[in-house]
Amino acid sequence: MDADIPDPFAAWFAHRGWVPFAHQRAILKAAAAGRSVLLMAPTGTGKTLAGFLPSLIELAANPCPGERPRLHTLYVSPLKALATDIARNLTAPVAEMALPVTIETRTGDTPANRRARQRATPPDLLLTTPESLALLLSFPDAPQAFAGLARVIIDEAHALAGGKRGDQLALCLARLAALAPGLHRIGLSATVADPEALAAWIGPDTEPLAAAPGPAPEITILLPEERLPWSGRMGLAGASAILARIRAAGASIVFVNTRAQAELLFQALWRLNEETLPIALHHGSLEIGLRRRVEAAMAAGKLRAVVATASLDLGIDWGAVDQVIQVGAPKGVSRLLQRIGRANHRFDTPSCAVLVPANRFEVLECEAARQAIAAGALDGDSPRAGGLDVLAQHLLGIACSAPFLPEDLFAEVRRAAPFAALSRADFDAVLEFVETGGYALAAYERYRKLFRDAEGRVHVRSARVARQWRMNIGTIVEQPMLKVRLVGRGGGLLGEVEEYFATQLRAGDAFIFGGRTLRFLRLRELTVECAEGGARDPIVPAYAGSRMPLSTYLAERVRGLLHDPHAWATFPAPVQEWLRLQRAVSRLPGREDLLVETFPRGGRWYLVAYGFEGRNAHQTLGMLLTRRMQRAGFVPLGFVATDYALGVWSARRPHGITRLFGEDMLGDDLAEWMAETSLLARSFRAVATIAGLIERHHPDAHRSGRQMTVNSDLIYDVLRRHQPDHVLLRATRADAARGLIDLDRLSAMLTRVKGRIRHLALARVSPLAVPVLVEIGRERVADAADEEALLADAEALAAEAMAAEEPAETAQTELFD
Secondary structure (H helix, E strand, O other): OOOOOOOOHHHHHHHOOOOOOHHHHHHHHHHHOOOOEEEEOOOOOOHHHHHHHHHHHHHHHOOOOOOOOOOOEEEEOOOHHHHHHHHHHHHHHHHHOOOOOOEEEEOOOOOHHHHHHHHHOOOOEEEEOHHHHHHHHOOOOHHHHHOOOOEEEEOOHHHHOOOHHHHHHHHHHHHHHHHOOOOEEEEEEOOOOOHHHHHHHHOOOOEEEEOOOOOOOEEEEOOOOOOOOOOOOOOHHHHHHHHHHHHHOOOEEEEOOOHHHHHHHHHHHHHHOOOOOOEEEEOOOEOHHHHHHHHHHHHOOOOOEEEEOHHHOOOOOOOOOOEEEEEOOOOOHHHHHHHHOOOOOOOOOOOEEEEEOOOHHHHHHHHHHHHHHHOOOOOOOOOOOOOHHHHHHHHHHHHHHOOEOHHHHHHHHOOOHHHOOOOHHHHHHHHHHHHHOOHHHOOOHHHOOEEEOOOOOEEEOOHHHHHHHHHOOOOOOOOOEEEEEEOOOOOEEEEEEEHHHHHOOOOOOEEEEOOEEEEEEEEEOOEEEEEEOOOOOOEOOOOOOOOOOOOHHHHHHHHHHHHOHHHHHHOOHHHHHHHHHHHHHOOOOOOOOEEEEEEEEOOEEEEEEEOOOOHHHHHHHHHHHHHHHHHOOOOEEEEEEOOOOEEEEEOOOOOOHHHHOOHHHHOHHHHHHHHHOOHHHHHHHHHHHHHOOOOOEOOOOEOOHHHHHHHHHHHHHHHHHHOOOOHHHHHHHHHHHHOOOOHHHHHHHHHHOOOOEEEEEOOOOOHHHHHHHHHOHHHOOOOHHHHHHHHHHHHHHHHHHHHOOOOHHHHOEEEOO
């Protein structure tokens, strides 16, 4: 008999030859003491079972207390599929032990009759998502439904915290704590860089609990069998080597970074797949039925590989996966570890991962990530303030349930970690917006959604407002999507593409989708109709916002590797030679400085800055830098931004480089650019949608993306002119600073390199600049021969420096201007 785990659970463990993990016992002790915990544990350690054990033991000992069934435990997952899978996995042991426990799921896919039954007769364990939880809390019977709630389990907490879904869930958890004061919280997570911050997000006084780490993963770097590309992000040159690894393993998940990359790599693998190995495709734009069939086939062992995006970062436990192959740079250490954990779901077996860099810079990033994992290092964003647009949605949802006093709800909201520092002024501004729309919109009846009674209680204005709120709930705002339908025999829905992409197609155009080449026929209402086949050069749908920038931590490690020639031994020979040439011709970027090179080519002048701050920050830097260059008379002609560098080309030779990169560019230059750019309008549309100003769904119609864009742009212009301090404009600027323009990161870089800008004026392109020039469309680099021509220029410059028997720094003109 196990002293900590009672029968029938101890017998159930013994029957399978399992010994309970120490963290499973620790969670039981914490539950007995009424302490909330955050359990961080690797895959294969019974982490999910640990979360449910206290509830199962309590329910087994005290089945159905009271006359009316009550909800005992709420489980919240970021994925509907994960909630369904966990429910299935829990049902088996509950049935085997004959426990008097009922288990059900409640997601957007749950039929209406079952949802109604669950509200009248709740199960013991209800598994749901953040959006469905917010919806349940908006009903008038929410106080009664959750009054007896004993425990809430938050799975994959690390994937939720830090984003707007995390803000929404934190507010819902604070609400649950108010409705059920004795609520016990259990967070389940992968290991994170800042456990205390994540524990605080789970709830006040939550104790971080780290399980014993499993074996270190086995990570190798796989290069193309032929040449290593200078640039590009798709990794198609490695297709034959990837197929060989798939062939040698039982089952593999091939992760990529974008949906377009998934489509192209899937096609490249099948062109080489003469043995017709069963390889499938999985990404978020495919029709849900197709995705479910792929998941079922993988779980049944019928596939050798699946090419996937972040759609499989979390989800169903496939214990038979032998290896994970990451094609393209991982962009973050923690993100890579999450993906690697999808292989070998056994605690005593190391996960096997293969990294396939798409170009030379990505070799550096892959090696930096491999070394970081070996050192046990992690990355992750620091906690940020909760979104005011999310708060607006939450306030209206609470009013839909019951009237509230502002001072009471303000105190409750501040108990949610993302809103702990929320000022009363900001709270009141958000509440005023939900009540009236704000000063600039107060004249419009449709923006008035709340009213106050004589006692100061806030009420929802009408049943129609509550109905509209429930139809538009959620913080995930995607680009407007259109269905893709294959017409003719064997046709049907294939998935979705973005409206913007679809409107660019002309009859007869070919595009790749779902692993097939399709011919565009027509756009009929909200559906893209197409047929099989098409031109020889089909295009691939692009999806906005699907690329993640290089993490700050990984960028620091890459700069460290570049700065230390002793670390180059781990790089493949072509990369070592590339870096040696760079050192001879110019210099290498330092850990804390900013290397800027200028050189002439083809009648133009080029400026390349190696910031390693990610594509978004470099994009913003390019916008601001070209404005300054224009004022200085250098006549900038364009720029290209990568995760690693910024390249600008101009008609005249740039000089005064230190002044160009001064911190003051974040003053007037930034203000003027942000007033002109459409990026803020894009951010505003998402903010306005979450806050309920723009509605995606109506009872009688669905708004097209074009309609929503026109409406949001009109409102955006009105607010900018008449109420520039409107709470939604403030939320928009905050979002843009963290996301589209990555202002915080750019600001940190300019501060770091102040007084450390190293400018080298070169006679020709440097080896490190070759990949940047290859990215510039105006270079018209069409094939390997053109790339090698660029390198020949760099090698010639290196030869001249070596022939002069001078260090590269003195052979060139180095300006610390």
